[in-house]
Amino acid sequence: MGMEKAHLTEEFFAPVATDPKGMESVARDPSIGWRAAWQRLKKNRGAVISLAVLTVIILLAIFGPMMTPYDYAQTDYEESFKTPSGDHWFGTDKFGRDQWARIWEGTRISLYIALLAAALDLVIGVMFGAISAVCGGKVDMVMQRIIDILVGIPHLIVVILLILFMKPGILTISVAMVITGWVNMARLVRSQIFKLKAEEFVLASRALGAGFFRTIFKHYIPNTAGLILINLMFTIPSAIFTEAFLSFIGLGLQEPLASLGVLINDGYHAMQSHYYLLFFPAVVIVALMICFNLLADGLRDAIDPKMKNK
Amino acid sequence: MKKYVLIRLFNIVVTLFIIATLTFFLMKQLPGSPFDEEKLAALPEDVRTAIYEQYGLNDPVWKQYIKYMENLVKGDLGKSFYYKDKPVAQIISERIGPSALLGIQAIVIGTAIGLILGIVAAFRHNSVWDYTTMILAVLGVSIPNFVFAALLQYFVGLKLGVLPIAYWESYKSTVLPTLALMFGVVSVVARFMRNEMLDVLNQDYMTTALAKGLSLRAIILNHALRNALIPVITVLGPVIVSLITGSLVIESIFSIPGIGSLFVESIKVNDYSMIMGVTLLFSTLFVFVVLIIDLLYGVIDPRIRIAGNKE
Numbered sequence: 163m164g165m166e167k168a169h170l171t172e173e174f175f176a177p178v179a180t181d182p183k184g185m186e187s188v189a190r191d192p193s194i195g196w197r198a199a200w201q202r203l204k205k206n207r208g209a210v211i212s213l214a215v216l217t218v219i220i221l222l223a224i225f226g227p228m229m230t231p232y233d234y235a236q237t238d239y240e241e242s243f244k245t246p247s248g249d250h251w252f253g254t255d256k257f258g259r260d261q262w263a264r265i266w267e268g269t270r271i272s273l274y275i276a277l278l279a280a281a282l283d284l285v286i287g288v289m290f291g292a293i294s295a296v297c298g299g300k301v302d303m304v305m306q307r308i309i310d311i312l313v314g315i316p317h318l319i320v321v322i323l324l325i326l327f328m329k330p331g332i333l334t335i336s337v338a339m340v341i342t343g344w345v346n347m348a349r350l351v352r353s354q355i356f357k358l359k360a361e362e363f364v365l366a367s368r369a370l371g372a373g374f375f376r377t378i379f380k381h382y383i384p385n386t387a388g389l390i391l392i393n394l395m396f397t398i399p400s401a402i403f404t405e406a407f408l409s410f411i412g413l414g415l416q417e418p419l420a421s422l423g424v425l426i427n428d429g430y431h432a433m434q435s436h437y438y439l440l441f442f443p444a445v446v447i448v449a450l451m452i453c454f455n456l457l458a459d460g461l462r463d464a465i466d467p468k469m470k471n472k
Numbered sequence: 473m474k475k476y477v478l479i480r481l482f483n484i485v486v487t488l489f490i491i492a493t494l495t496f497f498l499m500k501q502l503p504g505s506p507f508d509e510e511k512l513a514a515l516p517e518d519v520r521t522a523i524y525e526q527y528g529l530n531d532p533v534w535k536q537y538i539k540y541m542e543n544l545v546k547g548d549l550g551k552s553f554y555y556k557d558k559p560v561a562q563i564i565s566e567r568i569g570p571s572a573l574l575g576i577q578a579i580v581i582g583t584a585i586g587l588i589l590g591i592v593a594a595f596r597h598n599s600v601w602d603y604t605t606m607i608l609a610v611l612g613v614s615i616p617n618f619v620f621a622a623l624l625q626y627f628v629g630l631k632l633g634v635l636p637i638a639y640w641e642s643y644k645s646t647v648l649p650t651l652a653l654m655f656g657v658v659s660v661v662a663r664f665m666r667n668e669m670l671d672v673l674n675q676d677y678m679t680t681a682l683a684k685g686l687s688l689r690a691i692i693l694n695h696a697l698r699n700a701l702i703p704v705i706t707v708l709g710p711v712i713v714s715l716i717t718g719s720l721v722i723e724s725i726f727s728i729p730g731i732g733s734l735f736v737e738s739i740k741v742n743d744y745s746m747i748m749g750v751t752l753l754f755s756t757l758f759v760f761v762v763l764i765i766d767l768l769y770g771v772i773d774p775r776i777r778i779a780g781n782k783e
Contacts, residue, residue: 349709349710354702395663
């Protein structure tokens with residue numbers, strides 16, 4: 163043995179030519195995974211029902227206002243505070259506006275807000291958190307202090323200043339949300355990646371030559387998917403109600419436009435005498451959230467590699 | 473580790489300094505002044521200037537800023553413009569009690585209930601328990617807490633008449649607002665706990681623990697809970713800070729003299745020193761909570777190295 167060792171000189175250890183793209187090609191064709199995930203999702207009854215209900219809500223948001231002759235903005239003071247009837251399906255508000263038309267108009271706006279919040283979370287939040295955690299050290303320190311500062315400056319002051327420079331409306335709401343809407347997602351993704359950094363499969367992937375972004379997209383993010391989906395469920399309603407709050411203080415939507423959040427806010431003030439003004443928009447938002455959650459949960463079970471044998 | 477904490481403490485000072493600076497200059501951009509402009513306009517010119525002079529509002533903004541920072545370093549938060557020259561520190565210390573009490577109660581009870589619900593839901597995955605917990609959690613986030621508050625006031629306060637509906641009088645007054653604040657905490661904790669637990673239950677070390685014949689309690693407490701805690705404490709941190717510093721909505725619904733309502737009021741009336749005081753209180757709590765969470769990561773899961781790989 164000792165003699166053989168003597169023959170092993172430096173030249174024996176020349177690196178083999180590497181093919182960075184081919185290194186990790188042991189991974190299987192991703193489309194198989196997606197098809198299998200779809201098969202598993204179809205078996206989950208809650209997820210399938212949720213998908214159907216969500217489709218119905220989205221269709222109603224598109225076509226709902228057309229199903230009644232009343233316009234969402236049309237006032238009729240002789241018809242104010244009518245209880246739900248064959249004429250006004252969801253009743254009318256204090257200005258005699260048809261609540262059915264208003265709810266589906268509002269659902270449209272709230273779905274836009276939800277989509278924007280989700281997009282911000284997924285793009286800025288996830289990437290910010292991932293880069294912060296993967297780089298670690300000084301980069302992490304600086305990136306996290308940026309978050310501290312963004313959270314520390316009172317949001318209300320920033321929002322009031324935004325009114326001075328921009329017109330109230332959907333765009334202003336969007337800007338107000340861009341500033342801090344993604345912060346929690348970033349912190350959550352960071353914490354999860356810190357946990358994953360110590361796992362063997364990450365080390366294996368790095369040893370096989372996976373680059374910075376490949377590790378993030380192929381290993382860290384898929385293994386954080388469950389948390390990301392759940393956090394979305396908290397971001398979306400809080401975005402919908404932030405919008406309602408902004409509209410309430412005059413920064414958001416202008417009358418007669420209304421979102422679900424605004425309708426709930428208005429309905430709350432008339433809750434004791436006209437419960438249906440609060441009830442119907444609340445039912446829509448709760449139905450949206452429950453369906454979204456059951457679907458997200460089904461998706462998680464379907465795509466999470468660790469859940470396969472269940 | 474000690475070095476890391478020292479660096480972080482230095483960082484905290486810098487962060488707070490930046491927050492204070494940015495907030496100060498942004499706040500000065502707000503329209504209006506701390507005074508009633510209409511009444512002020514009725515006064516003669518020289519009296520008006522004298523009033524501004526007395527409060528140092530005639531100086532350029534950067535001079536005011538330097539003066540504020542000088543006082544801040546000495547630990548002086550200044551005097552309120554709105555509350556007849558009362559020191560800001562005194563007003564905050566008078567008002568923090570109710571906010572903090574409600575916040576801490578809501579967090580402690582909410583976290584406990586949330587943890588139990590989340591664990592049960594995970595152990596009984598896809599059962600009635602699981603679905604009930606999930607729907608409760610969804611209701612907790614998708615119905616705004618002012619609606620909960622109003623329902624509680626109406627049914628528990630008015631119909632049953634067992635608890636006070638509003639005002640800050642006895643310990644009983646804390647029950648309803650605490651419940652209203654708690655729903656959010658319960659749903660956050662339950663939802664994240666359930667998810668993490670499902671993950672943990674599939675790990676090999678859980679099978680080992682079961683095979684060793686450990687009791688269910690030991691498995692949950694020593695193996696499952698600890699490994700599932702990281703996301704929960706991450707999301708809980710900011711929630712704790714915002715609950716302790718008070719919720720505007722809940723405080724105004726229940727007429728509670730807390731910090732949340734104080735802060736919004738101070739922005740409305742341009743009470744500069746008060747805005748700064750509350751902002752600094754909130755940010756200080758926030759940066760310390762974030763530091764504690766970062767340190768806890770390493771305690772909960774020793775494999776995590778926030779401080780870098782050098783240690």
